[in-house]
Amino acid sequence: xxxxxxxxxxxxxxxxxxxxxxxxxxxxxxxxxxxxxxxxxxxxxxxxxxxxxxxxxxxxxxxxxxxxxxxxxxxxxxxxxxxxxxxxxxxxxxxxxxxxxxxxxxxxxxxxxxxxxxxxxxxxxxxxxxxxxxxxxxxxxxxxxxxxxxxxxxxxxxxxxxxxxxxxxxxxxxxxxxxxxxxxxxxxxxxxxxxxxxxxxxxxxxxxxxxxxxxxxxxxxxxxxxxxxxxxxxxxxxxxxxxxxxxxxxxxxxxxxxxxxxxxxxxxxxxxxxxxxxxxxxxxxxxxxxxxxxxxxxxxxxxxxxxxxxxxxxxxxxxxxxxxxxxxxxxxxxxxxxxxxxxxxxxxxxxxxxxxxxxxxxxxxxxxxxxx
Numbered sequence: 001x002x003x004x005x006x007x008x009x010x011x012x013x014x015x016x017x018x019x020x021x022x023x024x025x026x027x028x029x030x031x032x033x034x035x036x037x038x039x040x041x042x043x044x045x046x047x048x049x050x051x052x053x054x055x056x057x058x059x060x061x062x063x064x065x066x067x068x069x070x071x072x073x074x075x076x077x078x079x080x081x082x083x084x085x086x087x088x089x090x091x092x093x094x095x096x097x098x099x100x101x102x103x104x105x106x107x108x109x110x111x112x113x114x115x116x117x118x119x120x121x122x123x124x125x126x127x128x129x130x131x132x133x134x135x136x137x138x139x140x141x142x143x144x145x146x147x148x149x150x151x152x153x154x155x156x157x158x159x160x161x162x163x164x165x166x167x168x169x170x171x172x173x174x175x176x177x178x179x180x181x182x183x184x185x186x187x188x189x190x191x192x193x194x195x196x197x198x199x200x201x202x203x204x205x206x207x208x209x210x211x212x213x214x215x216x217x218x219x220x221x222x223x224x225x226x227x228x229x230x231x232x233x234x235x236x237x238x239x240x241x242x243x244x245x246x247x248x249x250x251x252x253x254x255x256x257x258x259x260x261x262x263x264x265x266x267x268x269x270x271x272x273x274x275x276x277x278x279x280x281x282x283x284x285x286x287x288x289x290x291x292x293x294x295x296x297x298x299x300x301x302x303x304x305x306x307x308x309x310x311x312x313x314x315x316x317x318x319x320x321x322x323x324x325x326x327x328x329x330x331x332x333x334x335x336x337x338x339x340x341x342x343x344x345x346x347x348x349x350x351x352x353x354x355x356x357x358x359x360x361x362x363x364x365x366x367x368x369x370x371x372x
Contacts, residue, residue, distance in 0.1 A: 005352055006344050010343075012336075013333065014333075019288065022189075022361075025364050025366070027051055030147060031140070033269065034051065034137075035137065036297060037133055044089055044090070044103060045085075046087065052142065054070055056068055056071060056129065057070070062103060065131075068128070068138070069126035069128055069129060074099070075110070091103075092126075097111065098110065104125075129141065134153065135167070135173060157266070160265075166227075169252045169253045169257065170250055171250060172299065175302070178299065178311045178315070180295065180298070181296050183295075186333060192292060192325070193268075197354055197357065198354060199219055208241055208317055209317070212239060212317065213231070214233045216230060229261055230261045231259060238277065239276070239314065240316075246276070247311070253276060257276065261275050262275075270284075277314070280318050281299065282296045294322070298314065
């Protein structure tokens, strides 16, 4: 009997109907990480992001709470905010008929509004979304009845690290963004997740990473074992492109976490990478079956950033890893449409945990899979 497991068939990565089902049944029903809290630090600051099929407006109200709304004017459906980021003083004003909404989403002004007593200012306010802030990021859920944040999001960290204390020690909410890079990847979002979950490819395309984390040359990813962190090589001083010293360590990590790298996948679109002196967090925004935007933040202690120290060696290592990974995913994308991959491929033993991800995708889609 073969020890190889099958992958998803190729059409799961190319079929617009499957991607549409994923938008509805995965991205619009699960907790989705949208922005860093500091991106909307002050009342009236906003960002617009794509979640599933919706444009979402994320802002902060005057009481300091993060708020999120569907980015649609309730009058005639015009997009309320057309820019990716910006700031308003008091209200969001529609460019079409000048309906205006306060930072809590309530309708506060419109031409001739006083002559329209039947327009309820709350009922016709912006459509609010469920919001949580955790790890310094704003997470939203489009579902009317959201799943448990504790089980789905926090639980993914517990499943990987063993407990929440392990990630709390990195103090993510207190770190600052030292660098942000936005990647435009012409590949299906699932290919990116699968790539992140395994290290069978590491010896082939990640020479810099394997030098820093030599155990990755064996093909087993850090995510394969609960609580395991890949150890730095004996001649490695820091998680940098040349293995040289990094920056000041996050002082609250444990002794066991020093000189180790941990990776966490929070389905459906977040990767968290933990090293002793910084954290790298990816947020994916799937736009089409073959198009995904990835926004990656490098997070450091605020005193490190304020000191003006050169962050390039730390940033360059994972920037190279990202570009190597995304190039590989883009090389796979055309093959997903080939008749050679119609029935899918196979997973070698070190990739068997990816089979659980494939099962999760099938379960989420259920009867919505247009090809059964």
